[in-house]
Amino acid sequence: NLADRLQETFKKLTGKGKLSEADVNNAMREVRLALLEADVSYKVVKDFVAKVKERAVGSEVLESLSPGQQVVKIVNEELIELMGSTQAKIAVSSKPPTVVMMVGLQGTGKTTSVAKIANILKKQGRRPLLAAGDIYRPAAIKQLEVLGEQLDIPVFALGDKVSPVEIAARALEHAQKNGNDYLLIDTAGRLHIDETLMQELRDVKAKVEPHEILLVVDAMAGQDAINVAETFNKELSIDGLVLTKMDGDTRGGAALSAKAVTGKPIKFVGMGEKMDAMEPFHPDRMAGRILG
Amino acid sequence: VFSFGRKIDEGFYEELEETLIQSDVGFETAIDLVESLRAREKAEKIKDTETLQQALEDEIAKMLTGDVAENQGINIKDNCLNIILVVGVNGAGKTTTIGKMANYYNSRKKKVLLAAADTFRAAAIEQLTVWGERVGVDVIRQNSGSDPGAVVFDACQAAVSRKTDILIVDTAGRLQNKANLMEELKKINKIIDREAPDANVEILLVLDSGTGQNAISQAKLFGEVVPLTGIILTKLDGTAKGGVVIGLTHELNLPVKMIGVGEGINDLREFVPADFACALFA
Numbered sequence: 007n008l009a010d011r012l013q014e015t016f017k018k019l020t021g022k023g024k025l026s027e028a029d030v031n032n033a034m035r036e037v038r039l040a041l042l043e044a045d046v047s048y049k050v051v052k053d054f055v056a057k058v059k060e061r062a063v064g065s066e067v068l069e070s071l072s073p074g075q076q077v078v079k080i081v082n083e084e085l086i087e088l089m090g091s092t093q094a095k096i097a098v099s100s101k102p103p104t105v106v107m108m109v110g111l112q113g114t115g116k117t118t119s120v121a122k123i124a125n126i127l128k129k130q131g132r133r134p135l136l137a138a139g140d141i142y143r144p145a146a147i148k149q150l151e152v153l154g155e156q157l158d159i160p161v162f163a164l165g166d167k168v169s170p171v172e173i174a175a176r177a178l179e180h181a182q183k184n185g186n187d188y189l190l191i192d193t194a195g196r197l198h199i200d201e202t203l204m205q206e207l208r209d210v211k212a213k214v215e216p217h218e219i220l221l222v223v224d225a226m227a228g229q230d231a232i233n234v235a236e237t238f239n240k241e242l243s244i245d246g247l248v249l250t251k252m253d254g255d256t257r258g259g260a261a262l263s264a265k266a267v268t269g270k271p272i273k274f275v276g277m278g279e280k281m282d283a284m285e286p287f288h289p290d291r292m293a294g295r296i297l298g
Numbered sequence: 299v300f301s302f303g304r305k306i307d308e309g310f311y312e313e314l315e316e317t318l319i320q321s322d323v324g325f326e327t328a329i330d331l332v333e334s335l336r337a338r339e340k341a342e343k344i345k346d347t348e349t350l351q352q353a354l355e356d357e358i359a360k361m362l363t364g365d366v367a368e369n370q371g372i373n374i375k376d377n378c379l380n381i382i383l384v385v386g387v388n389g390a391g392k393t394t395t396i397g398k399m400a401n402y403y404n405s406r407k408k409k410v411l412l413a414a415a416d417t418f419r420a421a422a423i424e425q426l427t428v429w430g431e432r433v434g435v436d437v438i439r440q441n442s443g444s445d446p447g448a449v450v451f452d453a454c455q456a457a458v459s460r461k462t463d464i465l466i467v468d469t470a471g472r473l474q475n476k477a478n479l480m481e482e483l484k485k486i487n488k489i490i491d492r493e494a495p496d497a498n499v500e501i502l503l504v505l506d507s508g509t510g511q512n513a514i515s516q517a518k519l520f521g522e523v524v525p526l527t528g529i530i531l532t533k534l535d536g537t538a539k540g541g542v543v544i545g546l547t548h549e550l551n552l553p554v555k556m557i558g559v560g561e562g563i564n565d566l567r568e569f570v571p572a573d574f575a576c577a578l579f580a
């Protein structure tokens with residue numbers, strides 16, 4: 007892992023006295039390599055390493071007895087800072103229902119996650135209503151209904167012949183009438199470059215004014231995660247991120263990319279397919295994981 | 299990066315490395331490709347970026363072609379049962395790809411049968427059933443929650459007795475580090491071997507082109523439990539390039555056989571290495 011590799015890099019330096027520019031550059035190369043291997047996007051790595059280098063040429067490293075450890079400490083601190091604080095708070099509107107909308111690329115885990123989050127709210131004593139807004143994917147509505155049934159959480163659906171904007175509007179009316187204090191809208195997966203479908207999301211947003219728009223990101227996503235996150239944020243101004251499939255063995259660098267480019271907090275982490283597998287985000291654990 | 303008339307200098311090679319890394323080619327492979335290109339530039343005294351681009355694309359296309367003969371497209375034999383076992387991590391596009399493949403072969407007058415062996419995920423069986431209806435092919439299924447092995451057993455028996463040309467088996471998404479789910483996959487493959495010993499079997503790993511270096515772990519660990527014969531790279535209609543497959547074919551001899559370029563029934567294409575290499579720099 008990075009700590010070991012930095013130890014190696016600096017091992018040959020003990021007793022040499024002052025660290026040279028070359029020594030620091032070698033260390034930065036190791037940091038860059040570790041982050042790229044972890045799938046952190048190229049530009050985010052560039053900015054991050056520049057930040058670390060600024061501190062690495064300072065006295066805390068140059069005058070340290072174990073410069074390798076010092077650099078690891080700096081990288082860890084900067085990573086945790088960039089990751090943000092433990093943030094598992096969904097918005098609460100003073101005028102219920104609070105409206106939550108899940109968005110993201112195809113197959114990232116939106117439907118599974120929206121049900122998990124509704125379950126968390128229910129366990130907190132809330133009365134959530136799920137809305138089946140995916141009219142395109144075969145059996146998508148059925149999928150949400152099955153999950154709702156498992157959790158004993160109502161699912162509002164109007165079938166797949168009604169526009170998602172209409173479904174959202176009617177779901178909101180239904181929530182207001184029935185005293186649901188949370189409305190969670192599942193949307194169809196879509197490409198950030200699909201003009202028509204991105205417009206559809208803007209239309210849903212305009213119609214029901216969500217208090218919380220969550221971008222669902224697959225933890226195994228590669229370099230493109232930065233483009234996806236940036237575009238969704240530009241088009242919709244998201245409120246937070248949900249990182250799924252973190253129970254896999256991926257390093258999860260996409261989390262850093264998405265967080266860095268949007269500046270929005272990672273609110274939840276999906277840790278499995280079952281409905282109880284959703285955890286709050288821990289920046290220190292994520293930092294350690296990315297560094298391998 | 300290969301703009302016309304551009305000077306071939308350090309900045310050029312740095313930008314090339316950046317482009318390759320951003321295409322998920324991976325750090326090591328990117329460095330190797332840049333190094334070999336530098337060597338060619340010197341050896342052949344190349345002065346323009348056009349020639350250099352062609353050289354690099356040719357090299358990448360070569361790495362993507364693997365062992366040429368047996369690896370062109372999905373291997374379907376006439377006059378025998380062909381079984382395509384579709385595996386991969388959650389959400390990669392397995393079920394949708396199977397719907398497209400069913401259409402692809404059905405329209406080429408093959409007798410296709412589908413097996414809904416994802417008995418776990420909510421509405422997975424319903425999802426494949428809709429695809430079967432769209433294409434007009436049968437789907438062997440049991441109740442949700444039943445043993446996937448039992449569905450595969452039934453499907454193999456049905457395929458043999460109906461003289462099916464192509465049986466395509468859908469499986470539940472699973473992360474490669476889940477030992478019990480990897481065991482389940484091993485068991486499914488054993489059932490196929492046992493119930494259809496004379497069948498020609500292709501085992502395809504469905505890989506989302508948006509996946510990063512984790513694809514390597516996927517190919518390795520899935521490959522440890524079943525003999526993978528190829529990759530289907532999905533969602534190439536997005537902005538992700540899927541460059542990680544270069545290493546997968548080159549190192550693991552796992553060729554890409556087809557690509558998914560959308561959510562529609564016709565959005566499945568044969569994989570053309572030269573086109574893929576070209577698209578990396580588009």
Ligand SMILES: Nc1nc2c(ncn2[C@@H]2O[C@H](COP(=O)(O)OP(=O)(O)OP(=O)(O)O)[C@@H](O)[C@H]2O)c(=O)[nH]1
Pocket residue numbers: 110111112113114115116117118119140143146193194195196250251252253254275276277278279283388389419471473
């Ligand atoms: N292991 C694991 N699997 C997950 C997790 N979250 C979702 N999944 C699985 O990922 C797959 C895709 O999940 P969906 O909820 O259907 O994804 P989606 O974003 O709604 O997909 P589309 O609606 O088609 O865009 C399913 O097999 C889920 O069970 C997670 O945290 N861990």
Ligand SMILES: Nc1nc2c(ncn2[C@@H]2O[C@H](COP(=O)(O)OP(=O)(O)OP(=O)(O)O)[C@@H](O)[C@H]2O)c(=O)[nH]1
Pocket residue numbers: 112113143195197386387388389390391392393394395416419422469470471472504532533534535536557558559560561565
């Ligand atoms: N844009 C695009 N979307 C695709 C492509 N292939 C599949 N999808 C979408 O990706 C999502 C997931 O597809 P599925 O077929 O359910 O994936 P899966 O691997 O069967 O998922 P699990 O069974 O839950 O593991 C769906 O929304 C599909 O429409 C593709 O080539 N391009």
Ligand SMILES: [Mg+2]
Pocket residue numbers: 116117118140146193194195
């Ligand atoms: Mg969904």
Ligand SMILES: [Mg+2]
Pocket residue numbers: 392393394416422469470471
């Ligand atoms: Mg499926």
